[in-house]
Amino acid sequence: METQDKQTLLIDLHYLPNLEFFTYLQSFPNIILEANENFIKQTYRNRCYILGANKVEMLTVPVIDGNKKILIKDLKIDYSQRWNIIHWRTISAAYGKSPFFEFYADYFQNILDKKNTFLWDLNFQMLTTCLKLLKVNRTISHTEVYQKEVDSNVFDARTLFNPKKQVIETSFYLPKPYQQNFGNEFVPNLSIIDLLFCRGTQALEILKNSSLN
Structure with a gap:
């Protein structure tokens, strides 16, 4: 993918995004989130993966x-299901003994406890919290209308992410192994919380080493 001279990334908003997503964010100073697309089922827009x-x-x-x-x-x-409680229990079981869980846990639990009405607000708060913990500063805005075609200085990353496809190597993401909580074989491209809870202050450096741009 050609990114030279492109200063702005247009991208869909995910729930607790994966490492590939953040390598894209690292490559552009300006981020536009697509707020006017129709919701697409079975995508990262309302799901994430942890170990x-x-x-x-x-x-x-x-x-x-x-x-x-x-x-x-x-x-x-939909809060007729106690999904937010289940999510936090699952996250706590997976990462409760990880080195940096106690430093970051409250940020994520507090967002889940807020019970946002809209998926957009939940995802946006999770994204900005992750960027804060990574100490990554980006100018973030969102679309006012949906446009199929974008300006020449904008890199369109909408719909590039598919949970059904295994990421081996993309134009932005090269999986860089780090110590995870379970197993002997590294699992790439999990949610950013896997990296944050396991590696903490080293997370940004690992993320940079995982980026091909």
Whole structure:
């Protein structure tokens, strides 16, 4: 992918994004989040992956009327299921004994406890919190309308991320192994919280070493 002379990244907003997502963010000073696309099921928009004791765990945020054509910024979270409590229990079980869990846990638990009405607000708060903990500063805005074609100085990364595809190497992300909590074989491209809880203050350096740009 050609990124030369492009200063702005246009990207969809994910729930607790993976490392590939953050390598994209590292490569551009200006970030535009796509707020006016229709919600797409079975994507990172409402799911993430973490490493549990026995397997990779998928955490999914249930939404209301996800089968209908609803703009991502207008999509409401379904709290008829106690998903936020389940998510936090799963995260705590996976990372409670990790080196940096006690330093970062409250940030994420507090967001889940707020019970945001809209998926957009939940995802945005998670994203900005992760950037804060990584000490990464970016200018972030969001779209006012949906545009299929973008300006020449904008790199369009919308729909590039697919949880059904295994990431081996992309134009932005080269998996860089780090010590994880479980297993002998490194699992690449998990949610950023895996890196934060396991490596803490070294997370940004590892992220930079995982970026091909």
